[in-house]
Amino acid sequence: MLSKTVLQRATAAPTRLSLTQQQCARAASFWTQVPQGPPDAILGITEAFKKDSHPQKINLGVGAYRDDMGKPYVLPSVRTAEQKIVQENMDKEYAGITGVPDFTKAAAVLAYGKDSAPLKEGRIAITQTISGTGALRIGGAFLQRFYPNAKAIYIPTPSWANHKAVFLDSGLEVKQYKYYNKDTIGLDFDGMLADIKAMPKGSMVLLHACAHNPTGIDPTEEQWKAISDAMKEGGHFPFFDMAYQGFASGDTDKDAFALRYFLKEGHQPCLAQSFAKNMGLYGERVGAFSIVTSSPEEKAKVDSQIKILVRPLYSNPPVHGARIASKILNDPALNKQWLGEVKEMADRIITMRALLKENLEKLGSKRDWSHITSQIGMFAYTGLGKQEMERLAQECSVYATKDGRISVAGITSGNVERLAQSIFKIVG
Helix, strand or coil: CCCHHHHHHHHCCCCCCCHHHHHHHHHCCCCCCCCCCCCCHHHHHHHHHHHCCCCCCEECCCCCCECCCCCECCCHHHHHHHHHHHHCCCCCCCCECCECHHHHHHHHHHHHCCCCHHHHCCCEEEEEEEHHHHHHHHHHHHHHHHCCCCCEEEEEECCCHHHHHHHHHCCCEEEEEECEECCCCEECHHHHHHHHHHCCCCCEEEEECCCCCCCCCCCCHHHHHHHHHHHHHCCCEEEEEECCCCCCCCCHHHHCHHHHHHHHCCCCCEEEEECCCCCCCHHHCEEEEEEECCCHHHHHHHHHHHHHHHHHHHCCCCCHHHHHHHHHHHCHHHHHHHHHHHHHHHHHHHHHHHHHHHHHHHCCCCCCCHHHHHCCCCEEECCCCHHHHHHHHHHHCEECCCCCEEEHHHCCCCCHHHHHHHHHHHHC
């Protein structure tokens, strides 16, 4: 028999680990070497805005459309398309690897135009993606794997913040070319052309098709023609990012000018499309990646490799958002309604630009604010510096990114006067 002392020891509650033992246990974690990542700028703006108790605070950091009451907006055409889908009692089976065919066909027509020669000749490989970000990621991965020249892509300075991260994670080297002139708050066209001409032959170049993010500064049609010539001269490969088709000018054909002109000039670009902005399908993540090839046979090879890329990433894309977009693009009545709604959204943003400029001028500002109305799309570069943007937030409860970019969609007829007064208070 066990002694009483032994039994007491065996049945006693286990002793707690000493502080040193606990520290050793924690040190043994697999994740102790994981560094803290930098804070997200937009999330920081959102958090600061939420904490601010000012009754007339303004958030100009959100990259999503808002109506004139400052509320999220669901397009009526989207509501109708959803109702039609529900009424059709559709199943929830997997889409193919490259997505919903009716959607991808219509997306290609929207971008390239119904009279596009590569489209008619069956030379465009296209896949549905997880919005525009997914399109860029698939494109970056395809180029990293198959582009025959240097695996470096040139992006404008500045560019959408996620471009660099997406392409780096795709395995590409990221370089930059001149785009923004801070002195004129406009396009550095000469610098851009010079940089394109100085690139190594056969370089990959990212181009914003319209409504450049973050500056809102687009080349003119004549400037696009000169850019095309410089690209052709260098044998460069154009990668278009078109996240705002229709949302920039209100005209989907006008906003596709650069892409379609490059096609006519013999370029064989690839394209990332997003339907987040122009259909308000932010949370549905609807996009497409396409690439122009030289023949149907080449298209079939490219298509097969895109499928090989997609399969281990997410197998196949979600169907609901693509079905909504497909309804809108393929139903003549819904399409007409949607085009009208897109123009209304674009026109509201154009009006807010004009009102902001008008109010600043009425206040007697000595600055030239013409760039506010010459820029286009959801975002505008104000020309304000980091310290001025910080003062706007601290003294006026107006929140935006510290580089001076504002989301014009956050301006309303109810807050534009106060916004102008706030800017005038800070910069005069």
